[in-house]
Amino acid sequence: MxxxxxxxxxxxxxxxxxxxxxxxxxxxxxxxxxxxxxxxxxxxxxxxxxxxxxxxxxxxxxxxxxxxxxxxxxxxxxxxxxxxxxxxxxxxxxxxxxxxxxxxxxxxxxxxxxxxxxxxxxxxxxxxxxxxxxxxxxxxxxxxxxxxxxxxxxxxxxxxxxxxxxxxxxxxxxxxxxxxxxxxxxxxxxxxxxxxxxxxxxxxxxxxxxxxxxxxxxxxxxxxxxxxxxxxxxxxxxxxxxxxxxxxxxxxxxxxSVGALTIHEDIPYEIQITADSLVLHGALDNIVKIKWQIAGGAWNSQPNISLESIWDLTIGEPVPAGRHEIRVVGQNAANRTFADTRILIQLDLNADGTIDVHDLLLMIGAWGECDCIEDLTGDGRVSIADILLLISAWG
Missing domain, CATH: 2.60.120.200 (Jelly Rolls)
Incomplete structure (x- = not known):
């Protein structure tokens, strides 16, 4: 039975x-x-x-x-x-x-x-x-x-x-x-x-x-x-x-009432963007649709018809310069949502496809306390810590 x-x-x-x-x-x-x-x-x-x-x-x-x-x-x-x-x-x-x-x-x-x-x-x-x-x-x-x-x-x-x-x-x-x-x-x-x-x-x-x-x-x-x-x-x-x-x-x-979605723990909470696309994966239960949103922008979605307990997404849309939240949401048949988040850090501040001295000059121009895209660490100011992040992805 x-x-x-x-x-x-x-x-x-x-x-x-x-x-x-x-x-x-x-x-x-x-x-x-x-x-x-x-x-x-x-x-x-x-x-x-x-x-x-x-x-x-x-x-x-x-x-x-x-x-x-x-x-x-x-x-x-x-x-x-x-x-x-x-x-x-x-x-x-x-x-x-x-x-x-x-x-x-x-x-x-x-x-x-x-x-x-x-x-x-x-x-x-x-x-x-x-x-x-x-x-x-x-x-x-x-x-x-x-x-x-x-x-x-x-x-x-x-x-x-x-x-x-x-x-x-x-x-x-x-x-x-x-x-x-x-x-x-x-x-x-x-x-x-x-x-x-x-x-x-x-x-x-x-x-x-x-x-x-x-x-x-x-x-x-x-x-x-x-x-x-x-x-x-x-x-x-x-x-x-x-x-x-x-x-x-x-x-x-x-x-x-049944549903769950999480981003896998092997993906760090803060992710530095170094390529044109980003791959996320994780676990889910009883989810019929997966949606995602970057920096409070437009939602993207895809249906989930698989009975597997894992999911993966390739995020191809551009990530704006600076520090932004990506929110991944699983939706069940009753439209109830189950979400997880990560922070995306786009180091290419001038969006020219290269992290170089031009990005560094933008950062120096915003030096000090600010609410700006150059604050890559999210501590409310542009400082040496932000420059070190930039240099780590130079080229």
Missing amino acids: FTFTCIALSILVGRGDIATSYWSFDEIENGVSEESIMGLDAQVHGAELQQGALHGGLFFDGEDDYAAIESMGLAAKTIGSLAEGTISTWFRFDHSPESMDIETIFYLGAMQDFSSYGTSANCYELEIGHFSAQRRLYWTNISTQEETTAIPLCWSTTDHLQVGQWYHIVSTTSSMGTHIYLNNVELFDPGNCTWQFGDETMRRFLGDVLQQEAVWFGKGLWNNEEQFFEGVIDEFTIWNRALTPEEVTTEYERVA
């Missing part, structure tokens, strides 16, 4: 009950990503591991990648029997849907039967996009009986989501109705949630799907065809009851 990370297990148990199903998507072994509670393992078709919201996540290419639960008999008896419950997942979509194009995150329903609208005949589907080109998130229940298709429940975010950004979605359903949370903020209609069909008083969940033939991650039925998700899906959890707002926050923090 798949081994949880310690933090995930402690919080799942610490809530007083264990989720019905939990896919961490941290590993793929022999083409399978294990489900750690009920044994609802997912067969992975093409998707690959990348840095996810919490360690590993499944990256889908939008062409034909998906993951499917192997045992539909067990799925129907467990998650497929739930009249109420909670669904929670983290996702990042990398493609903006066009007209009649969707990005399906989760699907339970018919394997190949379509409605007269071109949708799945029977399903619950969590997707980005709908009938028109848009980037809203939808949770839709479609039901077809005797050639008549109904949509008992469908909500969407009012606002469009952003391509390439991480989101956490939670939808809870009980006799008290449905509650929706995006990034730990409850959505309300009117406002930031729109009920297309039904309303927040309804109780409909996975047990209301009439045809339970497939459970897919990253694949759905739309526009009379199979459609595929492009991006990363991670930390998918189903409970057999509605989580409270406090528990939703706990689930959000289980992922949002």
Whole structure:
């Protein structure tokens, strides 16, 4: 059985009950990503591991990648029997849907039967996009009986989501109705949630799907065809009851609180610039983006998709003359930041590519107490100590 990370297990148990199903998507072994509670393992078709919201996540290419639960008999008896419950997942979509194009995150329903609208005949589907080109998130229940298709429940975010950004979605359903949370903020209609069909008083969940033939991650039925998700899906959890707002926050923090980035200790705190580029490296944990800034200037960034615990950067932009801080920031899926700093000392004071007498003359001209670029040691004055730094890199 798949081994949880310690933090995930402690919080799942610490809530007083264990989720019905939990896919961490941290590993793929022999083409399978294990489900750690009920044994609802997912067969992975093409998707690959990348840095996810919490360690590993499944990256889908939008062409034909998906993951499917192997045992539909067990799925129907467990998650497929739930009249109420909670669904929670983290996702990042990398493609903006066009007209009649969707990005399906989760699907339970018919394997190949379509409605007269071109949708799945029977399903619950969590997707980005709908009938028109848009980037809203939808949770839709479609039901077809005797050639008549109904949509008992469908909500969407009012606002469009952003391509390439991480989101956490939670939808809870009980006799008290449905509650929706995006990034730990409850959505309300009117406002930031729109009920297309039904309303927040309804109780409909996975047990209301009439045809339970497939459970897919990253694949759905739309526009009379199979459609595929492009991006990363991670930390998918189903409970057999509605989580409270406090528990939703706990689930959000289980992922949002994790992250770290440090510059390696073998890199001195003060770095003299002697080349056109600077290489930094260090350790990280659960970081999806690395950013850096020199002397309070513009931010540069690069995504981190690797599951390695180390990072390296080649800084190619010019470093201004004098003494400046470089700030390296790791950002996790919840946009929380973890930073480390170093001091860069640019000795080429006149930016002519050579450290020589011209730089020395500039330093002599600023001799004494000053708040100036010639103060290379940062002690508030230009003195012999600054000249010695300059001479050490002469040429």
